[in-house]
Amino acid sequence: MKLQRTSWRIVGAAMAAGAVAWLAIGASESTAGTGSVASVADESPGYAVEKYAYPQADKILAEKNIVLKRGDGHITLADCVTDTGQLEVWAHDKADKICFDVKGTSGWLTLEIPAVYGIRGNDYETQVDMTVGTEEKSFDVAKNTWTAVGASADEQGRDHMLVEIRSTK
CATH class of the missing domain: 1.20.5 (Single alpha-helices involved in coiled-coils or other helix-helix interfaces)
Incomplete structure:
Protein backbone atom coordinates (compact mmCIF):
# COMPACT_ATOMS: atom_id res chain seq x y z
CA MET A 1 0.00 0.00 0.00
CA SER A 44 24.31 39.30 -24.91
CA PRO A 45 27.29 41.63 -25.14
CA GLY A 46 28.86 42.16 -28.55
CA TYR A 47 32.31 41.02 -29.53
CA ALA A 48 35.23 43.18 -28.42
CA VAL A 49 37.10 44.28 -31.50
CA GLU A 50 40.50 45.86 -30.93
CA LYS A 51 41.13 48.65 -33.41
CA TYR A 52 44.64 49.31 -32.07
CA ALA A 53 44.03 53.08 -32.06
CA TYR A 54 46.74 54.98 -30.20
CA PRO A 55 45.38 56.26 -26.86
CA GLN A 56 45.16 60.06 -26.44
CA ALA A 57 46.37 60.59 -30.02
CA ASP A 58 44.36 63.84 -30.30
CA LYS A 59 46.00 65.26 -27.18
CA ILE A 60 49.49 64.31 -28.43
CA LEU A 61 48.78 65.91 -31.80
CA ALA A 62 47.64 69.15 -30.12
CA GLU A 63 50.55 69.30 -27.67
CA LYS A 64 53.47 67.88 -29.71
CA ASN A 65 52.27 68.03 -33.31
CA ILE A 66 52.94 64.30 -33.76
CA VAL A 67 50.34 62.07 -35.45
CA LEU A 68 50.16 58.67 -33.76
CA LYS A 69 47.67 56.40 -35.51
CA ARG A 70 47.70 52.75 -34.53
CA GLY A 71 49.92 50.24 -32.81
CA ASP A 72 50.01 47.12 -30.71
CA GLY A 73 51.07 48.97 -27.55
CA HIS A 74 54.66 47.74 -27.60
CA ILE A 75 56.09 50.93 -29.15
CA THR A 76 54.99 54.05 -27.29
CA LEU A 77 55.88 57.72 -27.35
CA ALA A 78 57.93 58.59 -24.28
CA ASP A 79 59.80 61.42 -22.62
CA CYS A 80 63.44 61.14 -23.66
CA VAL A 81 65.70 59.70 -20.97
CA THR A 82 69.38 59.10 -21.72
CA ASP A 83 70.72 55.53 -21.59
CA THR A 84 67.32 53.82 -21.29
CA GLY A 85 67.32 51.94 -24.59
CA GLN A 86 64.80 54.17 -26.34
CA LEU A 87 64.44 54.61 -30.08
CA GLU A 88 65.34 58.22 -30.92
CA VAL A 89 63.92 59.95 -33.98
CA TRP A 90 65.30 63.24 -35.32
CA ALA A 91 63.28 65.48 -37.66
CA HIS A 92 64.13 68.83 -39.26
CA ASP A 93 60.96 70.54 -38.02
CA LYS A 94 61.35 69.42 -34.37
CA ALA A 95 63.59 71.28 -31.92
CA ASP A 96 64.48 68.09 -30.05
CA LYS A 97 64.52 64.36 -30.62
CA ILE A 98 61.36 62.24 -30.35
CA CYS A 99 61.72 59.11 -28.22
CA PHE A 100 59.88 55.82 -28.16
CA ASP A 101 59.92 53.03 -25.58
CA VAL A 102 59.90 49.51 -27.05
CA LYS A 103 58.67 46.63 -24.87
CA GLY A 104 58.06 42.91 -25.39
CA THR A 105 59.40 40.70 -28.15
CA SER A 106 57.97 42.72 -31.03
CA GLY A 107 55.96 45.82 -31.74
CA TRP A 108 54.59 48.10 -34.43
CA LEU A 109 53.34 51.66 -34.64
CA THR A 110 51.90 53.67 -37.52
CA LEU A 111 52.40 57.40 -37.27
CA GLU A 112 53.25 60.54 -39.23
CA ILE A 113 56.38 62.52 -38.48
CA PRO A 114 57.53 64.70 -41.38
CA ALA A 115 61.13 65.55 -42.31
CA VAL A 116 62.80 62.67 -40.43
CA TYR A 117 66.52 62.41 -41.19
CA GLY A 118 68.01 60.16 -38.49
CA ILE A 119 67.07 57.39 -36.07
CA ARG A 120 69.13 55.97 -33.23
CA GLY A 121 68.37 52.30 -32.75
CA ASN A 122 68.20 50.31 -29.52
CA ASP A 123 68.60 46.58 -28.69
CA TYR A 124 65.80 45.66 -31.12
CA GLU A 125 65.97 44.94 -34.83
CA THR A 126 64.01 47.85 -36.22
CA GLN A 127 62.68 48.71 -39.65
CA VAL A 128 60.97 51.96 -40.57
CA ASP A 129 58.80 52.81 -43.54
CA MET A 130 58.89 56.32 -44.95
CA THR A 131 57.26 58.19 -47.79
CA VAL A 132 58.47 60.97 -50.03
CA GLY A 133 55.72 62.14 -52.38
CA THR A 134 54.11 58.95 -53.69
CA GLU A 135 57.29 56.92 -53.21
CA GLU A 136 57.65 54.49 -50.29
CA LYS A 137 61.02 53.52 -48.82
CA SER A 138 62.04 51.17 -46.01
CA PHE A 139 65.16 51.45 -43.89
CA ASP A 140 66.80 49.00 -41.47
CA VAL A 141 67.85 50.83 -38.32
CA ALA A 142 71.19 49.69 -36.90
CA LYS A 143 71.15 48.48 -33.29
CA ASN A 144 72.35 51.00 -30.71
CA THR A 145 73.75 53.47 -33.24
CA TRP A 146 72.63 56.19 -35.62
CA THR A 147 71.16 55.36 -39.00
CA ALA A 148 70.74 57.93 -41.75
CA VAL A 149 67.18 57.79 -43.08
CA GLY A 150 64.98 60.09 -45.12
CA ALA A 151 66.70 63.23 -46.40
CA SER A 152 70.09 62.08 -45.02
CA ALA A 153 69.96 58.88 -47.09
CA ASP A 154 68.33 60.40 -50.19
CA GLU A 155 70.54 61.51 -53.12
CA GLN A 156 68.22 64.47 -53.71
CA GLY A 157 67.96 65.38 -50.02
CA ARG A 158 64.15 65.25 -50.08
CA ASP A 159 62.21 65.33 -46.81
CA HIS A 160 60.65 61.97 -45.92
CA MET A 161 57.73 61.28 -43.62
CA LEU A 162 58.09 58.47 -41.10
CA VAL A 163 54.92 56.36 -41.36
CA GLU A 164 55.67 53.05 -39.57
CA ILE A 165 58.07 51.56 -37.02
CA ARG A 166 58.44 47.77 -36.57
CA SER A 167 60.73 46.22 -33.96
CA THR A 168 61.58 42.63 -32.98
CA LYS A 169 63.91 41.23 -30.30
Missing part, protein backbone atom coordinates in the same frame (compact mmCIF):
# COMPACT_ATOMS: atom_id res chain seq x y z
CA LYS A 2 2.81 2.37 0.91
CA LEU A 3 4.53 1.61 -2.40
CA GLN A 4 1.32 2.42 -4.34
CA ARG A 5 0.98 5.79 -2.63
CA THR A 6 4.61 6.68 -3.44
CA SER A 7 4.10 5.66 -7.08
CA TRP A 8 0.96 7.80 -7.35
CA ARG A 9 2.78 10.76 -5.82
CA ILE A 10 5.57 10.43 -8.39
CA VAL A 11 3.05 10.15 -11.25
CA GLY A 12 1.13 13.16 -9.89
CA ALA A 13 4.28 15.27 -9.60
CA ALA A 14 5.29 14.36 -13.14
CA MET A 15 1.85 15.31 -14.46
CA ALA A 16 1.97 18.64 -12.62
CA ALA A 17 5.41 19.40 -14.05
CA GLY A 18 4.17 18.51 -17.54
CA ALA A 19 1.16 20.80 -17.14
CA VAL A 20 3.38 23.71 -16.04
CA ALA A 21 5.66 23.14 -19.03
CA TRP A 22 2.65 22.96 -21.36
CA LEU A 23 1.32 26.27 -20.01
CA ALA A 24 4.72 27.92 -20.37
CA ILE A 25 5.01 26.82 -23.99
CA GLY A 26 1.51 27.99 -24.75
CA ALA A 27 2.13 31.37 -23.12
CA SER A 28 5.35 31.98 -25.07
CA GLU A 29 3.63 31.09 -28.35
CA SER A 30 0.78 33.48 -27.66
CA THR A 31 3.20 36.40 -27.09
CA ALA A 32 5.44 35.56 -30.05
CA GLY A 33 3.37 37.63 -32.44
CA THR A 34 3.37 40.73 -30.22
CA GLY A 35 7.09 41.45 -30.55
CA SER A 36 7.54 41.73 -26.80
CA VAL A 37 9.85 38.74 -26.55
CA ALA A 38 13.54 39.34 -27.29
CA SER A 39 15.98 36.62 -28.15
CA VAL A 40 18.80 35.91 -25.76
CA ALA A 41 21.31 36.81 -28.48
CA ASP A 42 19.94 40.37 -28.52
CA GLU A 43 20.79 40.74 -24.84
Whole structure:
Protein backbone atom coordinates (compact mmCIF):
# COMPACT_ATOMS: atom_id res chain seq x y z
CA MET A 1 0.00 0.00 0.00
CA LYS A 2 2.81 2.37 0.91
CA LEU A 3 4.53 1.61 -2.40
CA GLN A 4 1.32 2.42 -4.34
CA ARG A 5 0.98 5.79 -2.63
CA THR A 6 4.61 6.68 -3.44
CA SER A 7 4.10 5.66 -7.08
CA TRP A 8 0.96 7.80 -7.35
CA ARG A 9 2.78 10.76 -5.82
CA ILE A 10 5.57 10.43 -8.39
CA VAL A 11 3.05 10.15 -11.25
CA GLY A 12 1.13 13.16 -9.89
CA ALA A 13 4.28 15.27 -9.60
CA ALA A 14 5.29 14.36 -13.14
CA MET A 15 1.85 15.31 -14.46
CA ALA A 16 1.97 18.64 -12.62
CA ALA A 17 5.41 19.40 -14.05
CA GLY A 18 4.17 18.51 -17.54
CA ALA A 19 1.16 20.80 -17.14
CA VAL A 20 3.38 23.71 -16.04
CA ALA A 21 5.66 23.14 -19.03
CA TRP A 22 2.65 22.96 -21.36
CA LEU A 23 1.32 26.27 -20.01
CA ALA A 24 4.72 27.92 -20.37
CA ILE A 25 5.01 26.82 -23.99
CA GLY A 26 1.51 27.99 -24.75
CA ALA A 27 2.13 31.37 -23.12
CA SER A 28 5.35 31.98 -25.07
CA GLU A 29 3.63 31.09 -28.35
CA SER A 30 0.78 33.48 -27.66
CA THR A 31 3.20 36.40 -27.09
CA ALA A 32 5.44 35.56 -30.05
CA GLY A 33 3.37 37.63 -32.44
CA THR A 34 3.37 40.73 -30.22
CA GLY A 35 7.09 41.45 -30.55
CA SER A 36 7.54 41.73 -26.80
CA VAL A 37 9.85 38.74 -26.55
CA ALA A 38 13.54 39.34 -27.29
CA SER A 39 15.98 36.62 -28.15
CA VAL A 40 18.80 35.91 -25.76
CA ALA A 41 21.31 36.81 -28.48
CA ASP A 42 19.94 40.37 -28.52
CA GLU A 43 20.79 40.74 -24.84
CA SER A 44 24.31 39.30 -24.91
CA PRO A 45 27.29 41.63 -25.14
CA GLY A 46 28.86 42.16 -28.55
CA TYR A 47 32.31 41.02 -29.53
CA ALA A 48 35.23 43.18 -28.42
CA VAL A 49 37.10 44.28 -31.50
CA GLU A 50 40.50 45.86 -30.93
CA LYS A 51 41.13 48.65 -33.41
CA TYR A 52 44.64 49.31 -32.07
CA ALA A 53 44.03 53.08 -32.06
CA TYR A 54 46.74 54.98 -30.20
CA PRO A 55 45.38 56.26 -26.86
CA GLN A 56 45.16 60.06 -26.44
CA ALA A 57 46.37 60.59 -30.02
CA ASP A 58 44.36 63.84 -30.30
CA LYS A 59 46.00 65.26 -27.18
CA ILE A 60 49.49 64.31 -28.43
CA LEU A 61 48.78 65.91 -31.80
CA ALA A 62 47.64 69.15 -30.12
CA GLU A 63 50.55 69.30 -27.67
CA LYS A 64 53.47 67.88 -29.71
CA ASN A 65 52.27 68.03 -33.31
CA ILE A 66 52.94 64.30 -33.76
CA VAL A 67 50.34 62.07 -35.45
CA LEU A 68 50.16 58.67 -33.76
CA LYS A 69 47.67 56.40 -35.51
CA ARG A 70 47.70 52.75 -34.53
CA GLY A 71 49.92 50.24 -32.81
CA ASP A 72 50.01 47.12 -30.71
CA GLY A 73 51.07 48.97 -27.55
CA HIS A 74 54.66 47.74 -27.60
CA ILE A 75 56.09 50.93 -29.15
CA THR A 76 54.99 54.05 -27.29
CA LEU A 77 55.88 57.72 -27.35
CA ALA A 78 57.93 58.59 -24.28
CA ASP A 79 59.80 61.42 -22.62
CA CYS A 80 63.44 61.14 -23.66
CA VAL A 81 65.70 59.70 -20.97
CA THR A 82 69.38 59.10 -21.72
CA ASP A 83 70.72 55.53 -21.59
CA THR A 84 67.32 53.82 -21.29
CA GLY A 85 67.32 51.94 -24.59
CA GLN A 86 64.80 54.17 -26.34
CA LEU A 87 64.44 54.61 -30.08
CA GLU A 88 65.34 58.22 -30.92
CA VAL A 89 63.92 59.95 -33.98
CA TRP A 90 65.30 63.24 -35.32
CA ALA A 91 63.28 65.48 -37.66
CA HIS A 92 64.13 68.83 -39.26
CA ASP A 93 60.96 70.54 -38.02
CA LYS A 94 61.35 69.42 -34.37
CA ALA A 95 63.59 71.28 -31.92
CA ASP A 96 64.48 68.09 -30.05
CA LYS A 97 64.52 64.36 -30.62
CA ILE A 98 61.36 62.24 -30.35
CA CYS A 99 61.72 59.11 -28.22
CA PHE A 100 59.88 55.82 -28.16
CA ASP A 101 59.92 53.03 -25.58
CA VAL A 102 59.90 49.51 -27.05
CA LYS A 103 58.67 46.63 -24.87
CA GLY A 104 58.06 42.91 -25.39
CA THR A 105 59.40 40.70 -28.15
CA SER A 106 57.97 42.72 -31.03
CA GLY A 107 55.96 45.82 -31.74
CA TRP A 108 54.59 48.10 -34.43
CA LEU A 109 53.34 51.66 -34.64
CA THR A 110 51.90 53.67 -37.52
CA LEU A 111 52.40 57.40 -37.27
CA GLU A 112 53.25 60.54 -39.23
CA ILE A 113 56.38 62.52 -38.48
CA PRO A 114 57.53 64.70 -41.38
CA ALA A 115 61.13 65.55 -42.31
CA VAL A 116 62.80 62.67 -40.43
CA TYR A 117 66.52 62.41 -41.19
CA GLY A 118 68.01 60.16 -38.49
CA ILE A 119 67.07 57.39 -36.07
CA ARG A 120 69.13 55.97 -33.23
CA GLY A 121 68.37 52.30 -32.75
CA ASN A 122 68.20 50.31 -29.52
CA ASP A 123 68.60 46.58 -28.69
CA TYR A 124 65.80 45.66 -31.12
CA GLU A 125 65.97 44.94 -34.83
CA THR A 126 64.01 47.85 -36.22
CA GLN A 127 62.68 48.71 -39.65
CA VAL A 128 60.97 51.96 -40.57
CA ASP A 129 58.80 52.81 -43.54
CA MET A 130 58.89 56.32 -44.95
CA THR A 131 57.26 58.19 -47.79
CA VAL A 132 58.47 60.97 -50.03
CA GLY A 133 55.72 62.14 -52.38
CA THR A 134 54.11 58.95 -53.69
CA GLU A 135 57.29 56.92 -53.21
CA GLU A 136 57.65 54.49 -50.29
CA LYS A 137 61.02 53.52 -48.82
CA SER A 138 62.04 51.17 -46.01
CA PHE A 139 65.16 51.45 -43.89
CA ASP A 140 66.80 49.00 -41.47
CA VAL A 141 67.85 50.83 -38.32
CA ALA A 142 71.19 49.69 -36.90
CA LYS A 143 71.15 48.48 -33.29
CA ASN A 144 72.35 51.00 -30.71
CA THR A 145 73.75 53.47 -33.24
CA TRP A 146 72.63 56.19 -35.62
CA THR A 147 71.16 55.36 -39.00
CA ALA A 148 70.74 57.93 -41.75
CA VAL A 149 67.18 57.79 -43.08
CA GLY A 150 64.98 60.09 -45.12
CA ALA A 151 66.70 63.23 -46.40
CA SER A 152 70.09 62.08 -45.02
CA ALA A 153 69.96 58.88 -47.09
CA ASP A 154 68.33 60.40 -50.19
CA GLU A 155 70.54 61.51 -53.12
CA GLN A 156 68.22 64.47 -53.71
CA GLY A 157 67.96 65.38 -50.02
CA ARG A 158 64.15 65.25 -50.08
CA ASP A 159 62.21 65.33 -46.81
CA HIS A 160 60.65 61.97 -45.92
CA MET A 161 57.73 61.28 -43.62
CA LEU A 162 58.09 58.47 -41.10
CA VAL A 163 54.92 56.36 -41.36
CA GLU A 164 55.67 53.05 -39.57
CA ILE A 165 58.07 51.56 -37.02
CA ARG A 166 58.44 47.77 -36.57
CA SER A 167 60.73 46.22 -33.96
CA THR A 168 61.58 42.63 -32.98
CA LYS A 169 63.91 41.23 -30.30
